[in-house]
Amino acid sequence: MCGIIGIFNHSEAAKLATLGLFAEQHRGQESCGMAVNDGVTIKLRKKMGLVKEVFRPEKIKELKGKIAIGHVRYPTRGASSEYNSQPHIVETLSGPSYALTSNGDIINYNEIRSELEKEGVYFASTNDGELILKFIVYHVEKKGESIIDAIKIMMKTVKGAYSTVLSTKDSLFMFRDPYAFRPMSYGKTKENSVVVASESSALDILYMDWVKEVLPAEIIKVDDSGIQSNKNDPLQFRETDTEKHCIFEHIYFSRPDSFIFGENVFEVRKKIGSLLAENDPITPDVVVPVPDSANFIALGYARQKNIPFEFGLIRNHYVGRTFIKPEQTIRDESVYQKFNPLPNFFKGKIVSLVDDSIVRGTTLRKIVKLIRNSGAKEIHLRIGSPPVKHSCFYGIDTPTREELIANNKSTDEIRQYIGADSLSYLALDQLEKAVQEPQNFCYACFDGKYPVK
Numbered sequence: 262m263c264g265i266i267g268i269f270n271h272s273e274a275a276k277l278a279t280l281g282l283f284a285e286q287h288r289g290q291e292s293c294g295m296a297v298n299d300g301v302t303i304k305l306r307k308k309m310g311l312v313k314e315v316f317r318p319e320k321i322k323e324l325k326g327k328i329a330i331g332h333v334r335y336p337t338r339g340a341s342s343e344y345n346s347q348p349h350i351v352e353t354l355s356g357p358s359y360a361l362t363s364n365g366d367i368i369n370y371n372e373i374r375s376e377l378e379k380e381g382v383y384f385a386s387t388n389d390g391e392l393i394l395k396f397i398v399y400h401v402e403k404k405g406e407s408i409i410d411a412i413k414i415m416m417k418t419v420k421g422a423y424s425t426v427l428s429t430k431d432s433l434f435m436f437r438d439p440y441a442f443r444p445m446s447y448g449k450t451k452e453n454s455v456v457v458a459s460e461s462s463a464l465d466i467l468y469m470d471w472v473k474e475v476l477p478a479e480i481i482k483v484d485d486s487g488i489q490s491n492k493n494d495p496l497q498f499r500e501t502d503t504e505k506h507c508i509f510e511h512i513y514f515s516r517p518d519s520f521i522f523g524e525n526v527f528e529v530r531k532k533i534g535s536l537l538a539e540n541d542p543i544t545p546d547v548v549v550p551v552p553d554s555a556n557f558i559a560l561g562y563a564r565q566k567n568i569p570f571e572f573g574l575i576r577n578h579y580v581g582r583t584f585i586k587p588e589q590t591i592r593d594e595s596v597y598q599k600f601n602p603l604p605n606f607f608k609g610k611i612v613s614l615v616d617d618s619i620v621r622g623t624t625l626r627k628i629v630k631l632i633r634n635s636g637a638k639e640i641h642l643r644i645g646s647p648p649v650k651h652s653c654f655y656g657i658d659t660p661t662r663e664e665l666i667a668n669n670k671s672t673d674e675i676r677q678y679i680g681a682d683s684l685s686y687l688a689l690d691q692l693e694k695a696v697q698e699p700q701n702f703c704y705a706c707f708d709g710k711y712p713v714k
């Protein structure tokens with residue numbers, strides 16, 4: 262999973278892009294980068310690390326220009342390394358320069374790459390964003406296509422998920438794959454600055470007036486003459502009748518304060534919680550979320566059951582990849598550094614513990630043990646999604662099928678492994694009721710019905 266940002270026509274484009282990336286840090290913590298265009302050259306800075314580490318104020322000052330694009334990365338395609346981080350750029354000595362950043366993943370990557378390599382195109386990484394950029398630049402520079410036409414050829418040929426921003430010396434292009442797997446919307450100011458971001462919450466913190474979500478297969482060009490939309494019939498590029506948004510963006514990935522796929526994330530999560538509570542025979546003393554992603558699901562569940570909602574677990578937000586490994590005498594597992602129960606809270610209580618999903622089950626197992634050791638009488642685990650049985654190929658780094666616990670174990674075996682008194686999931690037909698247009702979503706990690714292969 263990754264987050265993207267694009268800024269057009271702002272004197273402090275790099276500063277805005279940094280703030281936007283910071284708002285999207287939850288979408289990727291491994292590396293981040295930015296390409297800033299001053300009308301002559303592109304300055305690129307990308308490094309392993311968090312936005313606040315890579316883009317310190319003195320570094321932002323060096324990135325002068327009115328067009329900026331940026332990216333936070335959680336690796337899917339391509340190893341975890343600086344050369345696979347984004348943006349990617351192509352500079353020509355006398356001609357145009359291009360920078361591109363994308364969120365998603367390409368399924369026919371190997372095939373497209375080897376076709377381009379046969380034509381002499383050089384690749385510096387194994388990242389899908391570079392493939393999209395090189396494909397477009399090849400068709401513009403070598404085949405004489407316009408950028409818009411090159412993107413359309415790309416949409417016909419390259420299969421997968423991409424919410425993408427491309428900048429040149431004087432323009433910004435934004436486009437989304439015909440399935441619209443990943444979110445992307447844009448906003449603007451009265452002074453005609455334009456910002457495009459993965460999530461609307463990044464636009465909010467930049468005081469942008471939200472305009473709209475980019476449509477499936479739509480290509481939007483922004484330049485000094487304004488915003489021009491090139492709408493395309495997505496059916497000419499895709500294998501399904503409807504778009505296929507990632508349902509997991511609503512369940513877990515996106516921020517609750519974002520508006521994506523035509524709905525507020527926090528409202529979808531509360532609806533998931535209330536559906537989860539329907540026909541649930543358990544009457545707990547208290548409903549506790551696994552913070553933070555399950556907060557709104559647990560709230561919806563508690564309201565539906567009319568049972569108190571409490572934050573029984575406190576999450577430390579500062580435990581990260583760079584955390585110093587403690588001595589063996591200190592609790593050395595990151596889950597225990599990350600979650601701590603409120604003192605004397607769980608003693609003697611019947612608890613409904615609500616989480617968004619179970620992938621491997623290892624973290625939940627430790628959390629349940631923590632709550633059990635704090636004196637809970639019964640722990641009933643309630644999950645706001647169906648069992649995850651299939652891997653994702655559209656931009657989410659799920660483990661292989663063999664590592665997915667629901668692929669190998671029955672619900673009761675998972676309950677035993679995790680150590681809960683009961684376990685139930687939200688059924689797929691119930692999950693479909695949580696969104697307004699269920700036919701427009703991908704559920705492949707639950708049912709294995711991949712929209713594009």
Ligand code: SF4
Nearest residue numbers: 507508653703705706
């Ligand atoms: Fe989202 Fe799952 Fe579909 Fe991947 S397979 S796009 S995670 S719903």
